[in-house]
Every structure is written in structure tokens, then in C-alpha cells.
Amino acid sequence: MARRNVLITGCSSGIGLALAIKMAKDEQERFKVYATMRNLAKKDALEEAAGHNLGKTLEIKQLDVCDEQSIKTCVNSIPDRRIDVLVSNAGMGLIGPIECQTIDEMKTVMDTNFFGLVRLLKEILPDMKKRKSGHIVIISSVMGIQGILFNDVYAASKFAVEGFCESLAIQALKFKLQLSLIEPGPVVTEFERKVFEDGMKMDLSAADEETADMFTNIYLKNYKQIFQSLGQSAEEVAEHTVKIILAENPPFRHQTNTLYxxxxxxxxxxxxxxxxxxxxxxxxxxxxxxxxxxxxxxxxxxxxxxxxxxxxxx
Ligand SMILES: NC(=O)C1=CN([C@@H]2O[C@H](COP(=O)(O)OP(=O)(O)OC[C@H]3O[C@@H](n4cnc5c(N)ncnc54)[C@H](OP(=O)(O)O)[C@@H]3O)[C@@H](O)[C@H]2O)C=CC1
Ligand SMILES: CC1=C(/C=C/C(C)=C/C=C/C(C)=C/C=O)C(C)(C)CCC1
Known part of the structure; x- marks a missing residue:
């Protein structure tokens, strides 16, 4: 069987990096991985992990999901623009009381997590439809199903992703395309570290005392322990994702964490x-x-x- 071209976004760290490496190192060499990231200055970890697979089963390319031109340039650089599997993984978190977040910060989350996926599909979906083949895999979250305290805007961005995909999945059937939402619970990655650090630095002066206290003494205080006790590794999520990609009839939704x-x-x-x-x-x-x-x-x-x-x- 011919190698499947796989494009993954957000491969500088975490789930994207783990998935790119796992697929590039597939013993049966079933995949050619286009591992993308917005900032190529961050490619060292991926290059090092790829080892001798670099330039063979794995290529690194620039792609910023918030920049249409960067998506176009990247897709045009792939032979015949052929992407058999798209993994939309790039994303960011945001925690805290909404009183303490600016609309611009919230828009950046929506722009990355939701419109990032929309931009990718505007570029890649028409080719998949023409070929009547392709699998679109989206790293969503359990927060695409259910909100969690102090994750209002992040949850909204993942709900947007899920609603968008639920609608698109119906059309996709007509073109024999597959869509799968991967829904991890907490995963110990840069995401978790960045979100916690930003939460700790947050200026809570715009929130009332009770809200600030809830955020600091319930949410932040227990955050690390929740991730330690329930959290999966990026490699575990990558393993689940590969199974879904290889499945004969991939499910529309897949939760990776049975503890959640x-x-x-x-x-x-x-x-x-x-x-x-x-x-x-x-x-x-x-x-x-x-x-x-x-x-x-x-x-x-x-x-x-x-x-x-x-x-x-x-
Ligand atoms: N960690 C968790 O608990 C969970 C994470 N998820 C989801 O998993 C996905 C991956 O996150 P995770 O691996 O945990 O976190 P990481 O922070 O380790 O990885 C996120 C990746 O997305 C990239 N990224 C951010 N913005 C853009 C952009 N505009 N264009 C291209 N790439 C971008 C980051 O690049 P850069 O290094 O340049 O910032 C990085 O490579 C996200 O969609 C997240 O919502 C879902 C459930 C739980
Ligand atoms: C810390 C904490 C909680 C749980 C937080 C969790 C579970 C966060 C999960 C984050 C994810 C899944 C991010 C990525 O998508 C509870 C239970 C609300 C109670 C209050 C303290």
C-alpha cells in the first residue's frame, strides 16, 4: 500500500511532536509525515527526536494556522498538494475569570483553536473532495463536550470546533471523507505549563474577592495535582491517535482518558x-x-x- 501523506500542525512540542515522531518511526513505513510549526526556530526537539527519519519519513515545514498565506505555501510545497491525513493539533489554552481577560486575548484563542481549523480546511478540503479520499483528525478536548470551571473561552473554542465538525461530517459522507475528533483529558505538555504560569501571573484586581479566591485557592491550588493524577503523556495521546488513523472505520469521537x-x-x-x-x-x-x-x-x-x-x- 502507498505511503499516506500526513500533515500535522503544532509540532514544536507536546502532542503534535509525539505524534509526528510516532508516525515517522512506524515500522511498516506507512506514513510520510509533514510536521509543521509556526516558528521554525523551535525545530530542534523535533529534529533530534526524528534522528535518521529526518528527510525520509519526516519533513519539517513552517505553518501558522492564523496565517492563510503560510498554510497555502506549505500545502503548495507538498507533492501534488496531496494530504491523505490532516491532523489539526495546533492550539492554546486560557484560564481565569473573564473579568481579568481582554477581548483580544479571547480572540486569539478563538482564532487559533477554531479559525485555525477553518483556515486549514478551506485550503485542504477541496482537494480531498476532488479525490474522494482523506481523513481529517482534530485534536479537540473533553472540553469540547463539557465546560470546566475557569476555562470559559477555551471550552467555547473547543465547542466551536465540535459543532463545526459535527456539521461538516454529514457533508463529508457524500465525498467518502472521514472526520475524527480526538478528545483528551488533561495532558502533561507545554500547554499545561504555560496555562498554569499565565494563571499564576494573572492580575486578578478586576475580579471580586470571592471569584479571585475561587480561582487561586481552588483552581490553581489543585491544578498541578489534577494533571499529575489524571494526566496522560503526549505519547499516550499520540498512540490513541495513530490507532484512530489506522482504523478501518474510524469513530467520529474518541476520548483518550478513561479516568475522565x-x-x-x-x-x-x-x-x-x-x-x-x-x-x-x-x-x-x-x-x-x-x-x-x-x-x-x-x-x-x-x-x-x-x-x-x-x-x-x-
Ligand atoms: N495539554 C492538555 O491538557 C490538552 C491539550 N489539548 C489540545 O491538544 C493540542 C496540542 O496541545 P499540547 O500538545 O497539549 O500543547 P503544546 O503547547 O505542547 O503544543 C501546542 C502546539 O500548538 C502550536 N501553536 C500554537 N499556536 C499556533 C499557530 N497559530 N500556528 C501553528 N501552531 C501553533 C504551538 O506552537 P508554539 O510552540 O510556537 O507555541 C505548539 O506547537 C491543542 O489543540 C490543545 O487544545 C486537548 C486536551 C488536553
Ligand atoms: C483544577 C481543578 C479542576 C479540574 C481541572 C481540569 C480537569 C482541567 C483540565 C484541563 C484540560 C482537559 C485541558 C485541555 O483541554 C476541577 C475538577 C474543575 C475542580 C477545581 C480544580
């Missing part, structure tokens, strides 16, 4: 939508009393302990 699944399942358990919101609300004060509420390793609240601690908010 109990939380996302709550969304489907209550058509009114109150259950996950209530549970996240009641769970958060527990963090003040006993740290992360992990039952048998899962992010799953202990229902019996709620009545005792929930008044902590009031």
Missing part, C-alpha cells in the same frame, strides 16, 4: 443538562477540604459526601 470518562458521561445522563454542572459545583469546594476527589483513580465525585460539604460555597 465518568465526568463526560454525566452530560448524556441528564437531558436537562444540570447534572454535570451541579456535580462540578459541589465537587469544587471538596478540593479545599481534601484535595482532588479521585475515587478509584477516576475524576468521579463521591455522591454521599456532598450534603456535608456543599455549603462551603454559601
Amino acid at each position: 470518562t465518568p465526568m463526560t458521561t454525566l452530560k448524556y445522563a441528564d437531558p436537562n443538562g444540570d447534572l454535570p454542572i451541579d456535580i462540578f459545583y459541589k465537587m469544587s469546594p471538596l478540593f479545599i477540604h481534601q484535595g482532588p476527589v479521585l475515587h478509584q483513580g477516576c475524576l468521579l465525585p463521591s455522591f454521599t459526601s456532598f450534603p456535608d460539604v456543599s455549603p462551603a460555597w454559601d
Whole structure:
């Protein structure tokens, strides 16, 4: 079988880097990887990890998902512009109270996480439609299904991605194209480090005392431990993603973290939508009393302990 051309965005670190390396080192050499990043000055880690695969099963190219021309130039540089698998991975986070974030900061998140995907598809989808073949793989998040405290705009950007893809997936059927949303829970990467550092530096003076206290003493205080106890590695997420790419009938949605699944399942358990919101609300004060509420390793609240601690908010 001919090698499949795979274009991955955001390969300077984290999931993009791990996935590019895993696919380039495939023992059966089933892939030619175009590993892209917006800033080529950051290519050393990828080059080093690629080793002898560099220039063979892996090429590094510049691509900024916020710049249409850079996407066009990159796609034009690929033989016949043929991309069999597109992995839209580039993304960024943003945490904190919205009172303390500027509209420009929020727009950058939407521009990268949502319009970044739209720009890629405007360039790549028409070719895939003509060929009637192609797999579009999007690194979404569990936050594309369910919001988390102090992640309002980031969750909105991933919800936008999911709604966009749900609509597009119907059209894609007509052209025999496949679409898959990969939904990781917390992953220990640069994303996690940057988001935490920015949160710690955040000027909270525009927020009232209670909000600032919730952000600092519940969210930030427990953040590292949540990522340590529940977090996956970029390599684990890459492994899941390769399985989806190789699947004969790839699913539309795939969650990578079974420890997180109990939380996302709550969304489907209550058509009114109150259950996950209530549970996240009641769970958060527990963090003040006993740290992360992990039952048998899962992010799953202990229902019996709620009545005792929930008044902590009031
Ligand atoms: N870490 C986590 O907990 C989770 C992450 N995700 C998603 O996974 C994806 C990858 O993140 P992750 O590996 O964790 O984080 P990293 O910060 O390690 O990687 C993000 C990558 O995206 C790149 N990027 C940012 N903006 C642009 C842009 N405008 N054009 C091209 N590339 C850009 C970064 O480049 P640069 O180095 O130049 O900034 C970097 O290469 C994101 O979509 C994220 O939302 C989903 C669930 C959980
Ligand atoms: C810290 C913390 C929480 C969890 C945070 C999580 C789970 C973050 C996940 C981030 C992801 C998945 C980012 C990328 O997409 C809770 C439970 C709200 C309670 C309050 C403290």
C-alpha cells in the first residue's frame, strides 16, 4: 500500500511532536509525515527526536494556522498538494475569570483553536473532495463536550470546533471523507505549563474577592495535582491517535482518558443538562477540604459526601 501523506500542525512540542515522531518511526513505513510549526526556530526537539527519519519519513515545514498565506505555501510545497491525513493539533489554552481577560486575548484563542481549523480546511478540503479520499483528525478536548470551571473561552473554542465538525461530517459522507475528533483529558505538555504560569501571573484586581479566591485557592491550588493524577503523556495521546488513523472505520469521537470518562458521561445522563454542572459545583469546594476527589483513580465525585460539604460555597 502507498505511503499516506500526513500533515500535522503544532509540532514544536507536546502532542503534535509525539505524534509526528510516532508516525515517522512506524515500522511498516506507512506514513510520510509533514510536521509543521509556526516558528521554525523551535525545530530542534523535533529534529533530534526524528534522528535518521529526518528527510525520509519526516519533513519539517513552517505553518501558522492564523496565517492563510503560510498554510497555502506549505500545502503548495507538498507533492501534488496531496494530504491523505490532516491532523489539526495546533492550539492554546486560557484560564481565569473573564473579568481579568481582554477581548483580544479571547480572540486569539478563538482564532487559533477554531479559525485555525477553518483556515486549514478551506485550503485542504477541496482537494480531498476532488479525490474522494482523506481523513481529517482534530485534536479537540473533553472540553469540547463539557465546560470546566475557569476555562470559559477555551471550552467555547473547543465547542466551536465540535459543532463545526459535527456539521461538516454529514457533508463529508457524500465525498467518502472521514472526520475524527480526538478528545483528551488533561495532558502533561507545554500547554499545561504555560496555562498554569499565565494563571499564576494573572492580575486578578478586576475580579471580586470571592471569584479571585475561587480561582487561586481552588483552581490553581489543585491544578498541578489534577494533571499529575489524571494526566496522560503526549505519547499516550499520540498512540490513541495513530490507532484512530489506522482504523478501518474510524469513530467520529474518541476520548483518550478513561479516568475522565465518568465526568463526560454525566452530560448524556441528564437531558436537562444540570447534572454535570451541579456535580462540578459541589465537587469544587471538596478540593479545599481534601484535595482532588479521585475515587478509584477516576475524576468521579463521591455522591454521599456532598450534603456535608456543599455549603462551603454559601
Ligand atoms: N495539554 C492538555 O491538557 C490538552 C491539550 N489539548 C489540545 O491538544 C493540542 C496540542 O496541545 P499540547 O500538545 O497539549 O500543547 P503544546 O503547547 O505542547 O503544543 C501546542 C502546539 O500548538 C502550536 N501553536 C500554537 N499556536 C499556533 C499557530 N497559530 N500556528 C501553528 N501552531 C501553533 C504551538 O506552537 P508554539 O510552540 O510556537 O507555541 C505548539 O506547537 C491543542 O489543540 C490543545 O487544545 C486537548 C486536551 C488536553
Ligand atoms: C483544577 C481543578 C479542576 C479540574 C481541572 C481540569 C480537569 C482541567 C483540565 C484541563 C484540560 C482537559 C485541558 C485541555 O483541554 C476541577 C475538577 C474543575 C475542580 C477545581 C480544580
